[in-house]
Structure formats: structure tokens, C-alpha cells
Amino acid sequence: MQKLILIAGPSGAGKTTISEYLTKKFGIPRVVTHTTRPMRASEKQHESYHFEDDVSFNKLHFFEHVKYGSYQYGSSREALDEAWQKSAVASLIVDIHGAALYLKQLQDQIYFLYVTTSTKAELKQRLIKRGDDLRKINERLSGDELNLLPAKLQQAAHILVNDDWQQTEKQLNLIVAKLLAK
Numbered sequence: 001m002q003k004l005i006l007i008a009g010p011s012g013a014g015k016t017t018i019s020e021y022l023t024k025k026f027g028i029p030r031v032v033t034h035t036t037r038p039m040r041a042s043e044k045q046h047e048s049y050h051f052e053d054d055v056s057f058n059k060l061h062f063f064e065h066v067k068y069g070s071y072q073y074g075s076s077r078e079a080l081d082e083a084w085q086k087s088a089v090a091s092l093i094v095d096i097h098g099a100a101l102y103l104k105q106l107q108d109q110i111y112f113l114y115v116t117t118s119t120k121a122e123l124k125q126r127l128i129k130r131g132d133d134l135r136k137i138n139e140r141l142s143g144d145e146l147n148l149l150p151a152k153l154q155q156a157a158h159i160l161v162n163d164d165w166q167q168t169e170k171q172l173n174l175i176v177a178k179l180l181a182k
Contacts, residue, residue: 002084002109003179004031005091008099009115010147011140012126014162015093018115018172022091026176029083031092034060037071050079063105064098089179096147103156111179114149114157122163 005022007015022028034050036057045051052060057072065074075092083090094102103110117123120141127137140146149157158175162168 001088001182003089003111003182004080004102004106004109005089005111005113005175005179006099006102007091007093007113007115008096008147008149010117010123011132012123012130013115013117014126014165014168015115017165018113018160018162018168019091019093021169021172022176025173026089026180027087028089028091028176029086031075031079031083031090033073033075033079033092034065035071035073037073064094064101089176096150096153100153103153110156111175112153112156112158113160113175114153115160115162116149118161118163 005028007018009015019030023030032046032048032050034052034057036052036054039045039048039051043049043051052072054072057074060074061077062074063077063080065072067073075094075098080090080092092102099112099114103112117126124137124141127140128134132140149159160168160171
């Protein structure tokens with residue numbers, strides 16, 4: 001059965017690092033999302049995003065999509081199918097609202113990995129270390145942007161406390177072994 005590892009959690013918890021590890025170590029592709037914003041110089045088409053215009057964006061079948069300013073962002077059935085053509089297991093970084101939508105639509109095909117750290121102070125240190133603006137860090141560590149795990153999703157979540165990368169790697173290896181054995 002095809003599986004999708006949904007990765008959610010607060011900024012600085014290690015979601016991107018985990019997704020990259022899954023790709024490098026196990027060949028698990030990341031589902032590439034879509035946007036109508038212009039491509040930045042450092043980005044690559046079909047790797048960073050699927051860069052779309054409004055017409056092509058509106059032809060897709062979205063699990064979730066949002067509009068920020070005049071640009072649209074979303075994750076589609078087409079992109080998930082593309083990832084599943086490469087591997088029976090794929091990963092996707094989502095926010096909490098996106099996780100709820102995927103869980104509702106794909107149910108037993110989802111392995112919901114909620115990544116966090118044991119303290120907010122650890123998250124703050126990581127965000128400072130990666131060079132984020134202090135004002136933005138404080139915004140991310142409060143309110144909705146913190147991406148806390150709501151009670152209604154706790155039963156579906158596999159919580160991974162990413163304080164020690166070696167322990168995280170061990171846990172990820174066990175998770176992937178279990179998913180690939182099915």
C-alpha cells in the first residue's frame with residue numbers, strides 16, 4: 001500500500017532536515033507543492049516547487065491550497081501521484097491544518113509524524129542559529145504559527161521529539177523499516 005509521511009510541527013523542529021534525510025537515506029521522495037509566485041534565482045522548477053500560472057494552477061486537484069497576497073500555494077493529487085510513481089512511500093511537510101485535511105482524505109495511507117523539541121527555548125535557539133529575524137521568531141513561537149498539535153489530531157500523530165539528531169535518526173530508521181515492510 002502507498003503511504004504518505006506527513007511531517008508537521010513548529011518552525012525549527014527539524015521538518016526539512018527530516019524530509020531530506022528520508023530522501024537521502026531511503027530514496028523517499030518529497031511531494032513537490034505548487035505555487036503561482038515567481039521562481040527565485042536559487043530555485044528549480046519541479047524541485048523547489050511546481051511553478052504555475054493561474055490557469056494551470058486552477059486545473060489541479062488540491063488536497064489543500066491557500067492564497068497569500070496575490071499568490072496561490074497548494075499540494076495536489078497530481079504531485080502526490082508523481083511522488084508515488086518513484087516510491088511507495090513519499091513525504092510531505094504540512095502545517096497542522098494541512099495535516100487534518102490529508103488525514104481526513106487519505107486516512108490509513110497517512111503516517112502522521114509530528115516533530116517538535118522538548119522546549120520552546122530549543123526552537124528559539126535553532127531559529128536564531130539559522131539566521132531568522134528575531135521579530136519573526138517571536139511571531140512563529142506564539143499563536144497559530146507555533147503549529148501546536150491540537151487534541152483532535154493527537155490520536156493520529158506519532159510524536160517525535162527531535163532534541164538529539166542521533167536518536168531522531170534511529171527513530172526514523174525504525175519508522176521507515178516498518179512502513180516499507182507493509
